[in-house]
Amino acid sequence: MSYQHIRVERDGAVGLIVLDRPQALNALNSALLEELNRALDAFEHDREIGCVLLSGSDKAFAAGADIREMVGLHFPDSYLEEFFAGVDRVAARRKPVIAAVAGYALGGGFELALACDFIIAADNARFALPEITLGVLPGGGGTQRLARLVGRAKAMEMTLTGRQFDAAEAERCGVVARVVPLAELQATALDTARQIAARSRTAVLMIKECIQRCDESSLAEGLRFERRLFHAAFATADQKEGMGAFLEKRPAQFQR
Ligand code: CAA
Numbered sequence: 720m721s722y723q724h725i726r727v728e729r730d731g732a733v734g735l736i737v738l739d740r741p742q743a744l745n746a747l748n749s750a751l752l753e754e755l756n757r758a759l760d761a762f763e764h765d766r767e768i769g770c771v772l773l774s775g776s777d778k779a780f781a782a783g784a785d786i787r788e789m790v791g792l793h794f795p796d797s798y799l800e801e802f803f804a805g806v807d808r809v810a811a812r813r814k815p816v817i818a819a820v821a822g823y824a825l826g827g828g829f830e831l832a833l834a835c836d837f838i839i840a841a842d843n844a845r846f847a848l849p850e851i852t853l854g855v856l857p858g859g860g861g862t863q864r865l866a867r868l869v870g871r872a873k874a875m876e877m878t879l880t881g882r883q884f885d886a887a888e889a890e891r892c893g894v895v896a897r898v899v900p901l902a903e904l905q906a907t908a909l910d911t912a913r914q915i916a917a918r919s920r921t922a923v924l925m926i927k928e929c930i931q932r933c934d935e936s937s938l939a940e941g942l943r944f945e946r947r948l949f950h951a952a953f954a955t956a957d958q959k960e961g962m963g964a965f966l967e968k969r970p971a972q973f974q975r
Contacts (some may be wrong), residue, residue: 720761724751727758730909732916732975734771743777744782747827751785761925765975769916769923771812772908773835774819777901781828782842803827806859810834813924813955815915819908820844821901825883830859833868834904836899836927837910838894840886842903846894849881867934868893919957919973 720727726737732773736758744750755773762768775781784803792802807814809831818832823843829846832838848861856862857878866874869892877884886898899907917924925948932941952958957973964971 720757722754722758725750725754725758726959729768730767731913732767733824733909733912734758734765734768735909736762738770738773738775740780741776744779744787744823745828746782746785746787747805747831748785749802749805752803756805757921758809759809759816763812763814763833768814769918770912771814771816772819772830772912773816773819774905774908775828776822777841777843778826779828780818780820780822781903782823783826783828783849784859799883803858806831806834809975810839810860813927815912815923817908817912817915819904819940820846820895821904826850826857826861827859830857830861830864832841833864833894834860836930837896838889838895839904839911840889840895841884841904842898843901844886844889844895844898845883846889847883848878849879849883851879852883865894917973918969919955919961920975921955921957922952922961925952 724738724740729733736755738751739752740746760773762771796802801887806827816835818835818838820832820838822843823845824832825845825847826849829848835946848857848865850857862874865877869877873892886895889895890898899906929941929945929948932944936944960973961971
């Protein structure tokens with residue numbers, strides 16, 4: 720498959736996608752989002768792949784939705800074509816997707832990172848939802864996902880001012896899972912993705928499904944859902960292997 724705006728590689732069981740529109744600081748146009756989802760579709764159907772790592776450049780993960788593409792957009796087209804729904808498709812993936820964020824993650828770029836399962840950030844990362852400064856609002860899930868992570872007061876302040884905040888603040892308020900020096904970002908994120916990809920695929924997907932459920936259900940319903948999948952895990956060979964390997968003091972070999 721050929722791509723114009725992204726680079727797609729693989730490292731063993733890890734699928735690597737790099738946003739690659741340097742002339743526009745990886746601004747997300749429709750073509751890029753389409754390519755990104757095509758690459759994710761391929762990894763989703765690839766039995767060898769256990770985890771996907773999405774990154775940008777050292778200067779920008781992505782500086783937002785493409786303002787050049789949006790400036791002339793009118794309501795009927797954006798509505799009929801469900802403009803920017805590509806981000807929802809990223810969030811709906813079953814396999815884990817990690818965002819490795821260096822530099823700018825602004826607007827739609829930040830929303831894309833939030834649609835991934837977790838963010839590992841470099842110490843030079845800058846986050847913002849600056850849509851308010853452009854006379855619009857976040858359209859890639861920003862108001863919803865940010866508010867769930869940081870709470871109402873901070874989400875209001877961040878989206879109504881559009882201010883940038885750094886990696887340390889992002890870590891403090893729960894936006895990112897880890898912050899590492901820029902020089903260590905790719906290695907740390909890849910190592911994390913490799914660890915996940917080496918685990919039981921069934922258990923990994925079940926955990927992701929349970930945590931996704933948090934946003935959609937009551938605690939009681941979520942607990943019931945988790946318990947049922949926990950019981951179902953005892954029907955897998957990976958459970959026998961994982962627990963057997965622990966007792967035999969050897970590394971587990973999970974099914975592929
Ligand atoms: N869309 C289109 N082009 C963009 C872009 C964007 N979001 N962000 C940067 N670029 C382009 C610039 O136009 C510039 O192109 P030219 O060289 O052809 O002029 C190139 O990338 C480099 O950018 P700068 O010269 O501005 O670089 P800088 O280092 O001086 O500044 C920046 C970097 C602070 C990130 C600045 O580029 C910036 O503020 N970008 C826009 C950020 C923004 O507002 N993002 C939100 C977009 S709206 C959105 O995302 C809506 C949504 O929710 C769906």
